[in-house]
Amino acid sequence: MTPMDLHMTELERDIIREILNIGLARAADSFAVIAQEKVLLEVPNLNIVSGRSILEKVRELQEQHVIIQSDIRGEFNGTTLMFFSGQHVQRLSRVCLRMNTSDSTQIDEMQESLLLEISNIITGALVTQLANILKANIYGAPPVNPHDDMAKALQSLMLDRPMVQPLIFSVITQFSDKANSVELPLMIFFDRDTFEKILEIIRTYDFMGGQQPS
Numbered sequence: 001m002t003p004m005d006l007h008m009t010e011l012e013r014d015i016i017r018e019i020l021n022i023g024l025a026r027a028a029d030s031f032a033v034i035a036q037e038k039v040l041l042e043v044p045n046l047n048i049v050s051g052r053s054i055l056e057k058v059r060e061l062q063e064q065h066v067i068i069q070s071d072i073r074g075e076f077n078g079t080t081l082m083f084f085s086g087q088h089v090q091r092l093s094r095v096c097l098r099m100n101t102s103d104s105t106q107i108d109e110m111q112e113s114l115l116l117e118i119s120n121i122i123t124g125a126l127v128t129q130l131a132n133i134l135k136a137n138i139y140g141a142p143p144v145n146p147h148d149d150m151a152k153a154l155q156s157l158m159l160d161r162p163m164v165q166p167l168i169f170s171v172i173t174q175f176s177d178k179a180n181s182v183e184l185p186l187m188i189f190f191d192r193d194t195f196e197k198i199l200e201i202i203r204t205y206d207f208m209g210g211q212q213p214s
Contacts, residue, residue, distance in 0.1 A: 008199065015202055017046045023129030027122040034118060036095050041122070054187070059151035061185055066105050066112075068119035069146050072127055074138035076197065078190040080123045081150065082143075084115050088184060092118070112145050119143040122186070134201050154189075 008016070024041040032039040058081070061067075065083035072078040084092075086103035089111060093099040096114055107115070120143050127140040190198070 012199065012202055013046050016198070017043050019129060019133050020046075020126060022133075023126040024122070026129070027125035030121045030125065031118065034096055034121075035092065055151045055154060058154060058187070059149070062150055064105065065185070066107055066115060067146060067150055068115055068143050069150075070119060070123045070143040071141040072138055072188075072190075073141055075136045076130070076138045076190065076194040078188055078194055080126070080140075080189075081185075081187045082119045082122065083185040083187075085184075089115070116143045116145065126188075134198060136197070136201075 020043045024043065028039045028041040031041065061083045065085050066089060068082045068084065070080050070082075072080065084105075086105050089105060089107060090101055090103040092114060093101045093111055097110055099110070101111075120140070123140050123143065127138055130136065131138050
């Protein structure tokens with residue numbers, strides 16, 4: 001496979017987005033039990049971006065979000081990052097921990113445990129869905145809350161190893177009693193070998209003809 005083949009067609013982009021949406025729909029049901037509200041999770045955007053631009057985005061998000069990281073291991077190699085805003089922290093702390101807090105990203109141990117559990121549920125559902133549909137033996141590592149500069153930590157991966165191709169998408173969450181949606185950015189990074197595997201699996205099946213993986 002040549003580097004040019006790494007670009008997705010619109011159909012391939014739609015297929016990957018739909019796979020992720022199916023996984024997120026299941027995650028939303030579990031998330032809703034925790035949040036005690038109806039929760040909507042969806043993937044409106046699916047983009048491939050350059051390493052340098054995503055490092056800038058990660059650094060920008062880290063300034064006003066709590067980052068939760070979980071690695072994808074097995075036949076696929078990747079990392080997921082979830083970014084919880086102060087609004088998310090405040091809302092979830094009140095509902096799940098009965099804590100009245102400000103919309104700050106300065107969190108205590110209980111709040112950190114809560115965000116780790118939520119991230120575990122959401123990313124776990126995504127990984128399970130990818131594994132089922134793509135017939136891959138993969139699993140999510142336990143999530144962590146890294147306190148270092150994530151952009152700096154990712155720099156060697158993204159810039160010094162140009163064979164890494166990030167797959168980036170954002171997830172929107174919406175609580176039923178809110179008039180507006182609060183964005184919950186979620187990023188997935190796959191190395192080039194994994195990206196090739198995913199595209200090859202998708203291209204193997206005649207999705208337009210209705211054939212499904214057996």
